[in-house]
Every structure is written in structure tokens, then in C-alpha cells.
Amino acid sequence: MSAASAVSVASASVIVLLLLLFGVGAIADEESPPATPVKVSVYYESLCPDSYSFIVRQLYPTWQNLSDIFTPEIYAYGKAQETEKSDQFECQCQHGPGECKGNIMLACAKEHLTDFDQFMAFTYCVMNEFKGSTSGLYCAKEVGFNFTDIEMCQRSEEGERLLHEVGVTQSTLDPPLTYVPWILINDNYTKKQRREAQKDLRKVVCDAYQGTKPLGCL
Ligand SMILES: *[C@@H]1O[C@H](CO)[C@@H](O)[C@H](O)[C@H]1NC(C)=O
Ligand SMILES: *[C@@H]1O[C@H](CO)[C@@H](O)[C@H](O)[C@H]1NC(C)=O
Ligand SMILES: *[C@@H]1O[C@H](CO)[C@@H](O)[C@H](O)[C@H]1NC(C)=O
Numbered sequence: 001m002s003a004a005s006a007v008s009v010a011s012a013s014v015i016v017l018l019l020l021l022f023g024v025g026a027i028a029d030e031e032s033p034p035a036t037p038v039k040v041s042v043y044y045e046s047l048c049p050d051s052y053s054f055i056v057r058q059l060y061p062t063w064q065n066l067s068d069i070f071t072p073e074i075y076a077y078g079k080a081q082e083t084e085k086s087d088q089f090e091c092q093c094q095h096g097p098g099e100c101k102g103n104i105m106l107a108c109a110k111e112h113l114t115d116f117d118q119f120m121a122f123t124y125c126v127m128n129e130f131k132g133s134t135s136g137l138y139c140a141k142e143v144g145f146n147f148t149d150i151e152m153c154q155r156s157e158e159g160e161r162l163l164h165e166v167g168v169t170q171s172t173l174d175p176p177l178t179y180v181p182w183i184l185i186n187d188n189y190t191k192k193q194r195r196e197a198q199k200d201l202r203k204v205v206c207d208a209y210q211g212t213k214p215l216g217c218l
Helices: 003-031 049-066 097-112 117-128 132-143 148-155 158-168 191-208
Strands: 038-044 071-075 079-086 088-092 182-185
Touching: 038 049, 038 191, 049 071, 049 117, 049 191, 071 097, 071 117, 071 158, 097 117, 097 132, 097 148, 117 132, 132 148, 148 158, 182 191
Parallel strands: 038 071
Antiparallel strands: 038 182, 079 088
16 A cells, blocks of 8 residues: 555545544434423512512522523513503502502513613612612613613603503413412413422422533532
């Protein structure tokens, strides 16, 4: 065998080896697609102490560690009552008018913030401050975005309309909301699961996740 053909045999072997490695890798990937993230839906109120505890102590810290395996869907509404007055909606909230303003601001933030991480960080900041809409500007600065669009939204009919839409979404819950925060896992409500989530959301999310458990679950 000439030196030249020895080299070409060697490089052919390298190519076969590479094909095997990458081929097998591709097959392994196809066999284990990532599992669907766990959906955690939360219906809460901006000035409710139990909502404060859940968002600040459970939802946000768990989200920071496990954002790859769960998707939060959060709605600030809860036990609000709406009355329709000549094409407009007036809202009465469990913890007073400040709570409605807070809920409206959070609905505006959900509509106008395109970055979901910013929306989560803003929600966390507003709940942690626990002053409803009066913490909006401060929290926008903390998170680092321009508050103008949200401020315009919350002062206009757009804010009322968005809050009304949250109420409409909430009214489709089955069973209907009787407690705040109301928590569903993969669209499923049970009282036991809701209580467990309030104590240890990390465990609930990790148990519900069908895929390979990430480090944050171990
Ligand atoms: C998040 O991870 C850190 C570091 O591993 C851990 O100390 C903390 O308890 C975790 N928090 C939650 C809510 O899982
Ligand atoms: C925020 O946005 C508004 C409207 O888009 C703009 O007029 C204003 O200058 C911006 N403020 C800052 C600090 O960028
Ligand atoms: C909801 O969760 C409960 C408790 O985990 C379970 O027994 C039930 O089958 C679930 N229902 C649906 C529709 O997934």
C-alpha cells in the first residue's frame, strides 16, 4: 500500500466514525424530544396577602430556577365584581379600589411587555412592594423598561377593557374560582394540589413534569 492510499483509508475511517457519532446522536435526540412544559395557571389579586405569598415566595423563585420546564399563565382578577355602565366596566375589588388599579396595571403590563421575563420580574416587584399601581414606575425602573405605554394604558379605557377580558377568561374556569390565589396545574384544579403548590410549587412542578428531571428538581 502506498503512503497516499494509507492516508485516504485513514481519512475514510475518520469520516465513517464521524457519521456514526453524529448519526447515533441524531437518532438519540429523535427518541427523546423534550417533554411539554408544565402549565401553571394562577388567578390572583394585587393586594391579597395569600397572592403576595404565592407570587413572591413560590411562583417567582421557582420560575427563576425552573423556567425550562414550566410555563406560568397569570391573571390578576380574583374576586372582583364588575358592573357595566353605559359601555364601560366598573370594577369593585375585594381589597378596595387600589386593588382594581393594581390589577389593571398588571393586565396592561401583560399586554405591552413583549419580553416575558420582564413581565414576570415586574409582577414580582409589584407584588413584593404590595402597593398596587403606585409601585409601577419604581418597578419599571427596577426591571429596566420604559413605563410610558403601561401608564397610558392603565389611565385609559384600554386598561378597563383588558381587565374585563381577564374577568371573561376567569369566568370560564370549571370548577369556578372560590379561593385566591386559584392555581391550576395543566388546566386541572384540585384543592389538594392548590394547597401543595402554595407550600411547595417546586415539588408540584417537578412531579408533574414528564421529561428528564432538571438539576433544579433533584
Ligand atoms: C433555587 O435554586 C437555589 C440554588 O440551587 C436554591 O437554593 C433555592 O432553594 C431554589 N429555589 C427554589 C424556589 O426552588
Ligand atoms: C419612553 O417612551 C416614550 C413614548 O414612547 C418617550 O416619549 C419617552 O421619551 C421614553 N422615555 C425614555 C426615558 O426613554
Ligand atoms: C387532576 O388531578 C387529579 C389529582 O392529581 C387527578 O386525580 C385527576 O385525574 C386530574 N384530572 C385531569 C382531568 O387531569
